[in-house]
Amino acid sequence: MKAALENYQARMRRVLDYLDRHLESDLDLDTVSGVAAFSKFHFHRQFTAAFGLSVHRYVQLARLKRASHWLAYTDGQSVTEIAMDAGYDAPDAFARAFRQRFGQSPSSFRNSPDWEPWLAAFGPLDRARSKLMKTFTTDDVTIRDVPPTRVAIMEHRGSPATLGATIQRFIAWRKKAGLHPSTSPTFTVWRSERRPASPADYCTDLCVATEQPIEANGEQIKAGEIPGGRCAVLRVIGNTDNLEPAALYLYRDWLPASGEEARDFPIYCQRLSLFPEVPEHEAVAQVFLPLK
Numbered sequence: 001m002k003a004a005l006e007n008y009q010a011r012m013r014r015v016l017d018y019l020d021r022h023l024e025s026d027l028d029l030d031t032v033s034g035v036a037a038f039s040k041f042h043f044h045r046q047f048t049a050a051f052g053l054s055v056h057r058y059v060q061l062a063r064l065k066r067a068s069h070w071l072a073y074t075d076g077q078s079v080t081e082i083a084m085d086a087g088y089d090a091p092d093a094f095a096r097a098f099r100q101r102f103g104q105s106p107s108s109f110r111n112s113p114d115w116e117p118w119l120a121a122f123g124p125l126d127r128a129r130s131k132l133m134k135t136f137t138t139d140d141v142t143i144r145d146v147p148p149t150r151v152a153i154m155e156h157r158g159s160p161a162t163l164g165a166t167i168q169r170f171i172a173w174r175k176k177a178g179l180h181p182s183t184s185p186t187f188t189v190w191r192s193e194r195r196p197a198s199p200a201d202y203c204t205d206l207c208v209a210t211e212q213p214i215e216a217n218g219e220q221i222k223a224g225e226i227p228g229g230r231c232a233v234l235r236v237i238g239n240t241d242n243l244e245p246a247a248l249y250l251y252r253d254w255l256p257a258s259g260e261e262a263r264d265f266p267i268y269c270q271r272l273s274l275f276p277e278v279p280e281h282e283a284v285a286q287v288f289l290p291l292k
Contacts, residue, residue: 011036012050013132019055020238020281023063024085027055051128061125062280063087064101067094068118069276071110072164073171079106115164129239136249138257141234146288148228151187151207152179152214152221159199170206173219177210181274185209187226189268194244227265232258232289240285243269250289263290 018035019027032055033043047055067086070077077085083094083106098106101121104114154173156166174184191203207226214223232254236246247267255262272284 009132011038012047015047016051016058016129016132017238017281019059020062020279023059023066023087023279027059029055051131053124053128058125058128059087060097061122064098065122065125066276066280067098067106068102068109068113071106072113072168073276079110082106113164113168116161118164119161126242130242130245136234136246136253138254141232141250141254143260143291144231144233146228146231149185149187149209149226150211151224151226152177152210153224154206154219154221156202156204156206158202160194160202161199163202163204166206169219170208173217173221174208176217177208177215179208179210181271181277186271186274187268188271189226189266190247191266226268227290229263229265230291232260232291234287234289236285236287238281238283240271240275240283243285243287246287247289250287255289261292263292265290 015032015036018032029040029043033040036043038046044055047058051058053061063086067082070082070085071079079094080091083091086094088094088097095105098104098109102109102114103117109118152174154166154170156163174180185208187205187207187209189205189207191205192201194202196202205224207224214221232250234246234250234254236243250267267287267289269285269287272286273282275283
């Protein structure tokens, strides 16, 4: 029974991977059900039962999430181009769907995103992707000696619902500073739980590695350092928006069994490739647990 369940879950994971890789394509039922070798007559109900939303809604949310990231974090595409890439035949249809989901037009969202309804809208998508998330094992963890890294830091203090606005400011600042992710690595240092008892207690630092003098350009930027030393490192591919499962695995499962002790520095991650610069399933992050 266990082997059969694992096989079934692997086939469902294969479907999600296929959908995320082919958002630009015409995802018809015959093709998608065939990816998992399920009968097309039952596949729709199987998918809904496994993930809590239909194939159509999953694809729509995934396309809208990608479109919203392009709107908020990039300026190289017009709203019309983003609408076409999101699978809409006309900008008006895209605008109606976007407004219905987020309460803002695409242009309004690009200029001043309201992040709270945005987070709520993608709750079903995030829950679907987490249901059959790959489980980690000790073979996925390596111990490395990490050199110290000088960084420029933009602090986020307050509700996670406003983190998107801080990320926007951080991206705009690093562009002005000429610190592109391909040459200046990106780090996130988590200084609180992902969901603290009070949202106001949420704390995280957005960091970019740099040896050059820091020019604030009107932002609250400070210099700092991610200290060197031994770290347990766990690599995560895809769905790097939510790295809590990886962090929990290191703390709850790997650390007690390893005989190691945590060092006095928060757990953090390095983002090796970033969505939407790469498709979401290709985003890569490494989670670091500092060790004594």
